[in-house]
Amino acid sequence: MNDLLAAALLGLIQGLTEFLPISSTAHLALAEKLLRLDPARYGLTFTVALHMGTLLAILLYYARVWVGLVADVLRGRFTLPLLLLVATVPAVVVALVFDDLIAGPLREPLSIAAALVVGSAVFLLAERMATDRRGEATRSDAAAIGVAQALALIPGMSRSGLTISTGLARGLRRDQATRLSFLLSTPAVFGAGLKTVLDARQASAVFDHPDALAVGFVVSFVSGIAAIAFLVRFLRGHSLAWFVPYRLALAALIVAAVAAGML
Template identity: 40%
Template sequence: MSPSDWIHTVLLAVLQGLTEFLPISSSAHLILPSQLFGWQDQGLAFDVGVHVGTLAAVVYYFRREVTQLSGAWLCSCRGSRSAEGDLAWLVLFATLPAILAGFMLNGLVDQFGRSILVIAATTLVFGVLLGWADSHRTERLSTSSLGLKDALLIGVAQAVALIPGTSRSGATITAALMLGYDRQTAARFSFLLSIPVILGAGTLKGLELYQAGDDAHWLAIALGTLVAGLSALACIHLFLKWLDRIGMRPFVIYRLVLGVLLLAVYFIWPEGVA
C-alpha cells in the first residue's frame, strides 16, 4: 500500500466512526470520497472491519445497559418480566423493519441510492425534518414511557435510513423527538438500536467476504478497525455529553450546507464528480 492508501484508510475509518452515530449519515460520507475524489474502494474486508470497530465501541460504552438488558431478556424468556426485559424486547421488535427492508430493498438501494443527487436530496430533506422535530419537541416522555407502537415507528424510521444520506441515528432520533421523547432518551434508544443493526450488517458483510475469498491487506483492516472504534467511542461520549446543551442545530446546519454543496457539484460542476 502507498502512503496515500494508508491516509485514505485512516480518514475513512474516522468518517465511519464519527458518522455512524452522529445524525449526518455514515453511508453518505463513505460513498462521497469515491464519488467526488475518485478514491479507490477500500474493499469488503475494510467494511467488515470498520463495522466491527463501531460495534465494539457502542457495546463497550453501553456495556452496563447491554449486560442488564441481555440478562433481563433471558429472564423474560423464562417468564420473569421486568422493565429491562421489556426494553430489550422493544429493541428487538424495533429492529425488524430494518431487517425486512434490508432483504427486500438492498438491491434497489445499491442500484439507485448511491448517486450524489439522491444523497443531496436525502441530506436536505431529513436535515429539515430533524431540525423541525428538535425545535418542536415536547420532551414529555422518557424511556419508561416507551411502548411497542412507538418502538415500531422508530424502527420504521431506521429502515428508511437504508437510503444513503438519510442517517440511521438521524432518522431514529427524529422519529423519537416527534413522538414526544426527550433528547437523551431519543439518542440512547437510537444507539441501543444500532447494536443489532450493526451486528447484522457486519455479519452479512462477513459472509460475503468469506464467500468472495477477498485477498485483503489485514494490517490496514486492523488499523481501520481500531481507528473506527476509537473515533466512534469518542463520538458517542461527546454527543451524549453535549446533546442537551447544543441540541440538533449544528447537525441540521451541517446537513443543509452539505446538501447544497452536493447539488452545486451535481448541477453546476458535474466534471468534479469522479
Template identity: 40%
Template sequence: MTDWQAALLGVVQGVTEFLPISSTAHLRIVPALAGWGDPGAAFTAVSQWGTFLAAVAYFRRDLAAILFGASTTVAGEGQAGRRLLLPIVLGTLPIVAGGVLFKRQIESDLRSLYVVGSSMILFGLLLLWAEMRRRGERGIESVTLADGLAVGIGQALALIPGASRSGTTITAALAVGLERATAARFSFLLSLPAVFLAGAKELFDEWHAISAAGMGRPLVVATVAAFLAGLASIDWLIRYLRRRPTHAFVAYRIVVGAAILALALAGRIR
C-alpha cells in the same frame, strides 16, 4: 487502499455514524474529493463493526440491564431493564425486511451522489421538524413497543444513503416524545442488532472478494479507527444533546447536501 487511507475512512465512519449527519454520505464524498473512488457498501458495512463495538463498550451497563436484568445503566438515569428488549427486537424488524428486499438498490442505484445530497437535505429538514414540534421529555424507562416500532421505521429509512441512521432514529424518537439525550441513547441501542447483522452478512458474502483484493488489512485498520472515534463520538453527542438542540446538525446537513449536489452537477465529484 493504503493503511492511512483506511484509518482516515475509519475515523470518518466512527465520528459520523453516531452524529446525525450520515456516515454513508461522508464515506462517499471524502474518497470522491480525494480521488480514491467509492469504497463500496461492503466496506462500509464491515467497518461498521468498529462502531458496533464502540456502542457495545459504551452502553455495556445498559446491555447488561436489557439482557440480564442488571440494575445499573451507563447514564445513571434509572434502570432500563429487560423491558427494553422487546422494543429493540420489534424496532429491528423493519430494517431487516428493508435490507433484504432492497439490497441491490442499496448497494448500487441509491449510492448515487444525487440521492446522497438530496437525502442529506430532506432528512435534515425532517429532523428540524421533529425538533420544532418536540413536546415530550420522556426518559428511557418510558419507551414502549409503539416507540420501538416508530423508531425502527425511522431506522429502516436510513437504508437510503445520506439519510443517516442516527438522524432518522433520533428524528423518530423526538417525534414520539423522548427527550434528546434519551432519543440518542435509544437510537444507538436499537442500532446494535442491525449493525451486527449487516456487518456479519457482508463479511460472509464478500470475504473471498475482500481477501482477493487485499482488503483484509485495510478493513482491520478502518475498524479499529472507527471503534476509537466512535467511543469519543457517542460520549460527545450525548453530552451535547443534554444541553443543546439539534439545529447545528440540521444546518450542517443542508449545507453539505447542497454542496454535494452542486459538485455532482458540476462534474467535480462522481
C-alpha cells in the same frame, strides 16, 4: 494515497459519521469517489473492519446496559430485548427487499444530496414537535424508531438523526431519545456488518493489507466512542437543528461537484 493514511481517514469518517446525524453512508460514498480509491482494495473486506469498529464502540460505551440486558433475560424479563426486536424488524425487511435500490440508484451523489435535505427537514419538524413529557419508552415507540431505521437505509438520511428525531417527536426526553436511538440501532449496525461479511465471502473478497485493516478498525472504534460520548452530552442541551447547516452545505457541495464533473 498511502494505504495506512487512507485506512485511517476512512476509519475516522466511519466512526464519526456513524453516530453523528450527518450520514456515514453519504460521507464514505463521497470519500471513495473523491479520493479515487480502488474498490478492489477498499471494498467489502475493509468495510467489514470499519463496521466492526463502530459496533465494538457502541457495545463498550453501553456495556453496563448490555450486561443488565443479559441479566434481565436470565431472570425472565424481556422488556429491552422485545424493544430491540420490534425496532429491528422494519429495517431488516426493507434491507432485504430493496437492497439493489439502496446500493445502486440511491447511492448516487444527487440522491444523497436530496436525502441530506429531506433528513434536515425531518430534524427541524421533530424539534418543533418535541415535548419532553413522556415516561418510559413503549413498544410503539420502538416500532416508530424501527420505521425510522428502515428509512435511514437511504444514503444521506442518517440513522441516528432519524431515530433520535422520531423519539423526540413521540415525546421522549432528549437523553432518552438519544440513548434509545443508540441501543436500538445496535442490531442494525451488527446486521450491516454481517451482511457485508456474507457479501465478502460470496465474492471471495480478499484484502492483502492486514495493517491497513487494523488501522481502519482501531480508528473507527476510537472515533466512534468519541462521537457517541459527544452526541450524548451535546443533545442534553442542544437540538438537532445545529447539524442542519452542515447537512445543507454538504448537499450543496455535492450538487456543485456533480455540476463541475468532479463526481
